[in-house]
Amino acid sequence: MSHKKVALITGVTGQDGAYLSELLLKKGYEVHGIKRRSSLFNTDRIDHLYQDPHVDNKNFILHYGDLTDSTNLIRIIQQVQPDEIYNLAAMSHVAVSFETPEYTANADGIGTLRILEAIRILGLEKKTRFYQASTSELYGLVQEIPQKETTPFYPRSPYAVAKLYAYWITVNYREAYGMYACNGVLFNHESPLRGETFVTRKITRAIARIALGLQDTLHLGNMSALRDWGHARDYVEMQWLMLQQDKPEDFVIATGVQYSVRQFVEFAAKELGVTVTFTGEGVNEIGTVTKVEGDKAKCKVGDVIVRVDPRYFRPTEVETLLGDPTKAKQKLGWVPKITLPELVKEMVEADYNSARRDSLVKMAGFQAYDYHE
Numbered sequence: 069m070s071h072k073k074v075a076l077i078t079g080v081t082g083q084d085g086a087y088l089s090e091l092l093l094k095k096g097y098e099v100h101g102i103k104r105r106s107s108l109f110n111t112d113r114i115d116h117l118y119q120d121p122h123v124d125n126k127n128f129i130l131h132y133g134d135l136t137d138s139t140n141l142i143r144i145i146q147q148v149q150p151d152e153i154y155n156l157a158a159m160s161h162v163a164v165s166f167e168t169p170e171y172t173a174n175a176d177g178i179g180t181l182r183i184l185e186a187i188r189i190l191g192l193e194k195k196t197r198f199y200q201a202s203t204s205e206l207y208g209l210v211q212e213i214p215q216k217e218t219t220p221f222y223p224r225s226p227y228a229v230a231k232l233y234a235y236w237i238t239v240n241y242r243e244a245y246g247m248y249a250c251n252g253v254l255f256n257h258e259s260p261l262r263g264e265t266f267v268t269r270k271i272t273r274a275i276a277r278i279a280l281g282l283q284d285t286l287h288l289g290n291m292s293a294l295r296d297w298g299h300a301r302d303y304v305e306m307q308w309l310m311l312q313q314d315k316p317e318d319f320v321i322a323t324g325v326q327y328s329v330r331q332f333v334e335f336a337a338k339e340l341g342v343t344v345t346f347t348g349e350g351v352n353e354i355g356t357v358t359k360v361e362g363d364k365a366k367c368k369v370g371d372v373i374v375r376v377d378p379r380y381f382r383p384t385e386v387e388t389l390l391g392d393p394t395k396a397k398q399k400l401g402w403v404p405k406i407t408l409p410e411l412v413k414e415m416v417e418a419d420y421n422s423a424r425r426d427s428l429v430k431m432a433g434f435q436a437y438d439y440h441e
């Protein structure tokens with residue numbers, strides 16, 4: 069009788085956790101996820117996968133837990149006996165990591181160690197394969213363009229420094245204990261499920277709301293930053309593939325194409341046929357003045373005003389990231405299926421639909437949800 073594979077996903081309530089759960093369930097896995105206790109429901113992204121806990125033969129099972137709690141992780145891993153662990157949980161916002169550096173180090177850095185140690189304590193080194201969600205932020209102040217598996221790291225935020233520890237402890241446990249443990253060094257990947265305060269989602273959401281008259285201005289920080297953006301649905305497939313190889317290795321996953329934040333705004337505005345005016349100025353951490361000469365007075369209702377707000381500049385910025393996915397292409401057969409214009413279209417459509425709901429609520433005389441950061 070063939071054994072049904074069992075996977076454990078930390079960060080199951082996040083963007084990647086949701087797409088990966090869908091993928092593994094489709095492949096016939098029994099999927100366990102770790103979610104944090106929260107004072108409000110935090111399972112929006114996976115509610116469509118929810119299964120009544122009172123029913124037998126479930127294949128999607130959630131456990132309360134936290135990467136800062138070793139005992140909890142040991143107990144869950146002992147109970148689940150996973151064939152594969154995907155460590156996606158993290159305080160994943162680079163700007164916020166400057167505000168909460170110690171917590172970020174604890175969750176993102178030591179949290180990874182806690183899982184690896186749990187595998188070892190439970191004697192699962194030969195059974196359980198481990199995926200670590202590493203990041204292009206490790207390259208930070210880039211030493212080589214484009215960045216590949218051998219490019220030296222130079223992290224530029226408490227988040228990236230914590231992830232650097234996680235990267236190396238994963239490599240160390242692989243070498244020291246012969247564990248199947250690997251790092252996916254993933255470049256930025258987005259989707260309609262992306263958190264609302266990451267720049268792409270902030271842009272698509274604001275443009276949809278502006279087009280419907282729910283908001284008038286989009287405030288952004290460094291619009292010259294260059295990123296290599298892919299689609300999360302494509303990227304989780306690579307996470308799975310990395311755990312299906314004969315031997316564990318680390319891989320860069322990227323599209324090999326780069327755009328600026330400003331270009332992303334222009335693509336999104338084009339989707340809805342709205343005009344954008346860039347305005348405002350600010351000084352970044354290396355003293356460069358960003359000045360954009362737009363005339364707000366000439367704008368009509370529904371035009372998008374994008375204003376530079378130095379509040380969103382980071383103490384140390386990552387200016388440019390561009391990945392070289394050659395190794396993943398050769399060994400994993402990596403071909404990104406979704407292009408940036410398709411990604412932008414999908415995100416804008418989803419945000420336009422939800423802004424329309426808010427607009428109808430407002431027209432009916434109710435208070436429309438209006439939180440933006």
Ligand code: NDP
Nearest residue numbers: 079081082083084134135156157158160175201203256257
């Ligand atoms: P999200 O921020 O969408 O999701 C993060 C998940 O981690 C959420 O489920 C969150 O729970 C959970 N989490 C946060 N802190 C803890 C903790 N202390 N204990 C347990 N769970 C916790 O991130 P993404 O899905 O976008 O990214 C997944 C992983 O990949 C992250 O590790 C991220 O750093 C990394 N990464 C992401 C990239 C990207 O472009 N998206 C690129 C490269 C790496 P809750 O929902 O309760 O907040």
Ligand code: GDR
Nearest residue numbers: 160162203204205255256265266267268288289290293380
């Ligand atoms: P990043 O993503 O820092 O690359 O980390 P984010 O979308 O936050 O920023 C991308 C770039 O846009 C610039 N920017 C702004 N960013 C935000 N959030 N808000 C703004 O208003 C704004 N204006 C300009 C930023 O300065 C930056 O240069 C993401 C996360 O998912 C990490 O967890 C992951 O490891 C990396 O991608 C790869």
